[in-house]
Amino acid sequence: MTALTFLEQGFTRRNRRRSFATLFLLLFLIYFLLPLFWLIVSSTKSDPQLFSTFGLWFAHFNLVQNLREVFTYDGGIYLTWLGNTALYAISAGVGAALFATMAGYAFAKYRFRGRGVLFAVVLGSIMIPQTALVIPLYLLLSKVGIINTPFAVILPSLISPVGVFLMRVYAERAVPDALLDAARVDGAGEFRIFRSVSFRILVPGFATVLLLSFVATWNNYFLPLVVLSTPKYYPLTVGLAQWNSSSSAGGGANVLFSIVVAGSLVAVIPVAIAFLLLQRYWQGGLTAGGVK
Amino acid sequence: MSDSSQLSLTPSSSPAARVWHTRRRALQRTLVPFAFLAPFLVLFAFFLITPLVYALRMALYNERLVGGTVFVGLSNLEQAVQDPSFYTGLEHMALLGVVQIPIMIGIALLFALLLDARAVWLPSLFRLGFFLPFAVPTVVAALMWGDLYAPSFGPLAQISRDLGLGTPGFLTSTWMLGSLGNIVTWEWTGYNMIILYAALKTIPPEIVEAAAVDGATPLQTALRIRIPFIAPALVLTVVFSIIGTLQLFNEPQIMSVIAPQVIGTSYTPNVYVYNLAFSSHEFNYAAAVSFVLGGFVFLSSYVFIFLTRKQR
Numbered sequence: 001m002t003a004l005t006f007l008e009q010g011f012t013r014r015n016r017r018r019s020f021a022t023l024f025l026l027l028f029l030i031y032f033l034l035p036l037f038w039l040i041v042s043s044t045k046s047d048p049q050l051f052s053t054f055g056l057w058f059a060h061f062n063l064v065q066n067l068r069e070v071f072t073y074d075g076g077i078y079l080t081w082l083g084n085t086a087l088y089a090i091s092a093g094v095g096a097a098l099f100a101t102m103a104g105y106a107f108a109k110y111r112f113r114g115r116g117v118l119f120a121v122v123l124g125s126i127m128i129p130q131t132a133l134v135i136p137l138y139l140l141l142s143k144v145g146i147i148n149t150p151f152a153v154i155l156p157s158l159i160s161p162v163g164v165f166l167m168r169v170y171a172e173r174a175v176p177d178a179l180l181d182a183a184r185v186d187g188a189g190e191f192r193i194f195r196s197v198s199f200r201i202l203v204p205g206f207a208t209v210l211l212l213s214f215v216a217t218w219n220n221y222f223l224p225l226v227v228l229s230t231p232k233y234y235p236l237t238v239g240l241a242q243w244n245s246s247s248s249a250g251g252g253a254n255v256l257f258s259i260v261v262a263g264s265l266v267a268v269i270p271v272a273i274a275f276l277l278l279q280r281y282w283q284g285g286l287t288a289g290g291v292k
Numbered sequence: 293m294s295d296s297s298q299l300s301l302t303p304s305s306s307p308a309a310r311v312w313h314t315r316r317r318a319l320q321r322t323l324v325p326f327a328f329l330a331p332f333l334v335l336f337a338f339f340l341i342t343p344l345v346y347a348l349r350m351a352l353y354n355e356r357l358v359g360g361t362v363f364v365g366l367s368n369l370e371q372a373v374q375d376p377s378f379y380t381g382l383e384h385m386a387l388l389g390v391v392q393i394p395i396m397i398g399i400a401l402l403f404a405l406l407l408d409a410r411a412v413w414l415p416s417l418f419r420l421g422f423f424l425p426f427a428v429p430t431v432v433a434a435l436m437w438g439d440l441y442a443p444s445f446g447p448l449a450q451i452s453r454d455l456g457l458g459t460p461g462f463l464t465s466t467w468m469l470g471s472l473g474n475i476v477t478w479e480w481t482g483y484n485m486i487i488l489y490a491a492l493k494t495i496p497p498e499i500v501e502a503a504a505v506d507g508a509t510p511l512q513t514a515l516r517i518r519i520p521f522i523a524p525a526l527v528l529t530v531v532f533s534i535i536g537t538l539q540l541f542n543e544p545q546i547m548s549v550i551a552p553q554v555i556g557t558s559y560t561p562n563v564y565v566y567n568l569a570f571s572s573h574e575f576n577y578a579a580a581v582s583f584v585l586g587g588f589v590f591l592s593s594y595v596f597i598f599l600t601r602k603q604r
Contacts, residue, residue, distance in 0.1 A: 127590050133344060221545075282423075
């Protein structure tokens, strides 16, 4: 009897503590979701209402009209930007993840001369300021004639030093040497082993790097801002920033603020969906980075 | 190799393996890893090393209207090291880093500890909700917060006026750094939380259980066992934050649209470099300033790693 009461007391105390902690985190959750809530509310408002109604609650529902304007403004350039962003992010994401997986695997599973130095150089490159690379890149790409083309965005985005680091740690832990030796004994070549044995084990890490590179390219602003000058090649970030400047400048010929807001919402949705669908991977795969 | 001359019955020394070891190991050792590395290294050489070397070369030259490109040695770098506009930006970022990074990493660590200890209901909702801002492009994040901060129609100002507190000056020169710090915290806390949470997951459960059996409170377990265990991950998140803070560009660049007088042309080092290159067309000097910035990034990361290594 007494033991049971004791247990019950402990249980309720634990529950009370848990409820308190949950309430504490809920306050933070409001903070983290507030701007997104504002974005959703605002994209349902007409341009004048954005300035005349309370920002954090709905007014007259104008979402459909706003979206129509987003996709038809300036001959439907937003759709072009959306397509460009998807092209840049998918090609750079897949390429960067594949090359980082191969490189990380080589660093993890082979001993070769210069391995330590090479890895240190790759890792050290994370510290180089963007501007120190993008400005000379702008001049170099101008010389070889691929400035202001999609290649100027995609090719530099294929390098992911953080991805190489993650995949090295992941491969070291996930791919047993004994398995590789067994495959070698069976007479399989090194590339065949990678393709049909190692890569399958590395898929969760690959998916994580793919997601990180995809998001990094989808959200990248500085590189496309510098290397692109024709609006039809812009990704969403550069296009939206330009619309925003135009809208802030005011005046009749400029972009409506409601279009900037609704356009921002559309730009966020694909990445948010990718995160929801690939939860399993980023929640598990990032483990590799936390270890070393 | 010695193992090929010895006979043993383990599978790895079967005849096929021995042939592989003796004949192909030398070749494999030199070529195979480089074949795997080749795509990455080729791109790395073209799009990272080459621009870097080119930038260094640029920093050593000047474009003159008369005489064309002239070698000027270290004079651009000397000028950059003494440039007050560069230090204005660097001071902003140093102040931001010293205040914002501890707050952000502290909150991220607290979240990670609570979620890992199963101390809250609905942990997956919080994990996803806190991480969601990472999916939002920094351009859109800056746009949203810029509108939330707006003194006329922004909802925060609306609420503040309704409460009789007047209009807060989020976009004034006094508060701009804090407003930028808030955007950065909003964007990156969840990302850091996920890294720390993943590190906490690797602690062997026996260790924590043993501490509980010995009568350690959850707070003691967190301070004495769980936090020390993930110290390397904590150092990693701080170093990434230092690098990111010193290179801040997107947020101030977007905010300069709504607060042009406050942000100006040198609010952060990278904003300064960008304006030097693309407004003033001083590419050579811009390269020199970005090298000095790179030096500061390297120095601060290294100092932090050194200081924390000594304590362990």
